[in-house]
Amino acid sequence: MTDAIRPSLGLVGRIFLILLLAITLEFTVSTFLHERAGQLRVEEDEAHRVAEHLAAASRLLNASPRSDRPELAARLSSETFIVEWHPNSLPLMPMAAPLNEMRTQIIGWEPALGHENLRLHLKEPGRNGKVTGQLSLADGSSLEFRAMQLVDPSRLRINRFLLALVPAIALILIGGLLLRRVLSPMRMLTRAAVRIGEGDAVVLPEVGVSEIRRVIAAFNEMQARIHQLITDRTEALASVGHDLRTPLSRLQLRTEAIDDPFLRHSIQKDVGEMEAMVASLLAFYGGDSDPEKPVQTDIAVMAATIVDDASDMGDLATYDGPDHLEIVVRPLALKRALSNLVENAIKYAGGAEVTLRTENDRVILCVEDDGPGIPEEELEHVLQPFVRLDLARSRDTHGLGLGIPIARRVAQKEGGMLRLSNRTTGGLRAEIDIPLG
CATH class of the missing domain: 3.30.450 (Beta-Lactamase)
Structure with missing residues (x-):
């Protein structure tokens, strides 16, 4: 009979029974001790x-x-x-x-x-x-x-108080342990929510009282739907990206047959912008399912290579830092993040200054420029996707506003952060701060 009733007893009912048991025991024990103390027993x-x-x-x-x-x-x-x-x-x-x-x-x-x-x-x-x-x-x-x-009345009062205090404390501890046991699935649910927020898939056993079991079941269903939506979105984006890149590549080849140099250059520029937009969308929305694993990477060589590539394209870019610095990161993702920051600095300010340093077991990749900077009230805003502040910078720009959000996501995935600030001498400073270990 007890086993048949137990599954239907909810969280509120169990807490009520625990409290009722604690009050009943406390009253019984206190009454017994009061009667014993009332007998005025002498030593x-x-x-x-x-x-x-x-x-x-x-x-x-x-x-x-x-x-x-x-x-x-x-x-x-x-x-x-x-x-x-x-x-x-x-x-x-x-x-x-x-x-x-x-x-x-x-x-x-x-x-x-x-x-x-x-x-x-x-x-x-x-x-x-x-x-x-x-x-x-x-x-x-x-x-x-x-x-x-x-018989010392004052001593009797103190003894009576102390005697009543002992069972009260014991009952509080017992009640706390019982409540802790009843609510232990909620702590398991909290830990699982943190892990899922970090990208892990966790299937929880449906244990505990009926309300908690229903919450866990809904939680498992929710995360299954979320992971399925992410998978569907990534597959759709990959398919769309592939389908778009094919005609873009054909269009790029066909522009070579255009005799007018100005028209050919304009069309090639538009095609390049479209390819960059597709790449940004795939990088941002496909980042959660990125299969890339962390490996030992020389980020000093990576930063210097990005700067050399920009210089080869005729852009103003400099690097200041050690020749070699190896840490465990996702190299392709980090290279994309740093490239986005360098491209933004070149695009909006005409040049980029890249520095690499270590501070207190942290690695800091800093990209600075001499441009107009970003208004202080907008520094947090630009970290969000699809935000562009072209009014504060050059109007002749392209892109979807995903360069900085992608860099931020990459830094967070490496256990670090992206910081934006305005330089006192003018311009913007973007810092990727990640652990050295």
């Missing part, structure tokens, strides 16, 4: 002392003449234990139930006192804790006594 040495006083007083008074008993009772009294003798029998007062255990302790030390009608009472409870009592002597007279400060 064994105190009970022993009272038993000895009463036994000695009763024996001496029984053996003494009645005329000597008042004086003897006064001599038997002290500051903490007062004895009075009464010639007649005192009425037997009912004894409070909480003092039964104290009476049992006293009689345990002196069994003879159990035959003398020992009665205990608490005088002025809650103030000074005086325990009074009486017992009958052999000739029918009575002995009355007062034991001072056997």
Whole structure:
């Protein structure tokens, strides 16, 4: 029956049952401890002392003449234990139930006192804790006594508080452990979400209460759909890119037959722009499924090669850095990112200054230019895809605004970042900051 009910019990129901169990146990334990504390149990040495006083007083008074008993009772009294003798029998007062255990302790030390009608009472409870009592002597007279400060009310209050605190803390810990166990699938779900955000595929087991199992099932279905959409998108882009490049290549060849040099150059330029746009789209939208693996790469040679290629094309580009610096990166992706930044600097500012340095186990590839820069309020905006700030730069530009976003994605995939800032002397500074290890 329990196994049949358990799967249908949801997260809210389990938390409610845990809280109800904790409250019930706390109330039961606290009530029990309160009743135990209310019995006003004295320590064994105190009970022993009272038993000895009463036994000695009763024996001496029984053996003494009645005329000597008042004086003897006064001599038997002290500051903490007062004895009075009464010639007649005192009425037997009912004894409070909480003092039964104290009476049992006293009689345990002196069994003879159990035959003398020992009665205990608490005088002025809650103030000074005086325990009074009486017992009958052999000739029918009575002995009355007062034991001072056997029960310390302040100590009882502190002890009662501490005793109640112990089960409360224990129940809180138990409740926390139970809640932690119930919610452990949520932590598993959180870790899986982080891994999926980094590009991993994670299939979670459907465990836990019904609500969490449904969330995990929906999560698995969602990531399956996302990965399928990414796969479909990449395949579609690859197909479209292939289909577009073929006619573009034919168009490029056919432009050679155009006799007009100006017209031929214009058409070739337009075809080149279209090819660059297709390449940018494929690089940006196909980056998530890029199969390239990190390998040992000399990024100093890579940077110098990019600068040399730009110089060979007649552009102004310089390199400043070590001749060799090997780290583990995805070489093709990093080369594309650095090439995008260099092309942007040449396109918008007419030249690029590339520097390579290491700082605190980090590698920094810096591309600077002497152009107009980017307004401070737009520095974050240009990191988004398809954003172009042509009004702040040259109007004779082409592209889809994917060069910087691609560089940013490549830097993040290498465990680093892309930083953009304006130089104090004018121009833009773009830094790819990645780990050295």
